[in-house]
Amino acid sequence: MGTDVFTPEQRSAVMRRVKGRDTAPELAVRRILRAVGIGYRLGGAGLPGRPDLVMKGRRVAVFVHGCFWHGHDCARGARQPRTNAAYWTAKIGRNRVRDAAVRAALEASGWRVVTVWECEMKAPDFVERLIADVRGQAAAVSASASPA
Numbered sequence: 001m002g003t004d005v006f007t008p009e010q011r012s013a014v015m016r017r018v019k020g021r022d023t024a025p026e027l028a029v030r031r032i033l034r035a036v037g038i039g040y041r042l043g044g045a046g047l048p049g050r051p052d053l054v055m056k057g058r059r060v061a062v063f064v065h066g067c068f069w070h071g072h073d074c075a076r077g078a079r080q081p082r083t084n085a086a087y088w089t090a091k092i093g094r095n096r097v098r099d100a101a102v103r104a105a106l107e108a109s110g111w112r113v114v115t116v117w118e119c120e121m122k123a124p125d126f127v128e129r130l131i132a133d134v135r136g137q138a139a140a141v142s143a144s145a146s147p148a
Contacts, residue, residue, distance in 0.1 A: 004083045025118045026052050026064040032127055038134055047111070049102030060134055061106050063099075064116045071096045074119045112136060 004011060021043075030053065033040060044051035044061060051061035067077035071092040081088040103113050114133045120126060 021052070023064065023066070025066070025116070025121055028121060029053070029062065029064050029116055029130065032130060033134065036131055038131070048105040048109075049099070051106075051113075055134065058112070058134070058136070059110055060112045060114060060136075062114045062116065062134065065099070065118065067118045068092075069095060070099055070117075072117050072119065074117070076119055 006014060030040070033053070038055070040053040040055050040062070042053065044054045047054065047061060049061075049063070052064045053062040054060070055062075065072065067074050068079060069092065071077055099115075103115075106113050114130075116130065120129075123129075
């Protein structure tokens with residue numbers, strides 16, 4: 001494993017700091033929704049996959065996905081790790097399978113699933129698309145609501 005710039009102890013410390021909630025993209029989505037008066041609950045306990053944000057009255061579950069960790073089809077999601085590549089490739093593959101199963105389970109229970117990809121947040125029309133997706137006003141299925 002000579003390609004890693006960190007010692008195993010340093011790498012372990014770095015990985016421990018990777019957050020699963022209250023990430024910068026998730027906080028940005030929360031700010032946008034609050035600014036337009038859309039309420040939500042955090043954590044989604046009791047729902048498959050524990051969505052990041054839940055709007056029970058609208059029956060909307062929002063997942064804010066990092067492109068690398070969830071294997072998005074973008075430049076950042078396509079990056080291949082150089083260290084322990086077999087492990088990470090398999091892990092990201094399992095994440096994708098799990099994400100698809102969670103989406104299917106929620107939709108089968110009557111929930112609308114909105115997936116926000118980290119890379120899509122840079123688009124100039126992101127705010128409008130997010131609000132339309134959450135409110136269910138999108139005329140066509142947008143990229144942020146697609147399961148990739």
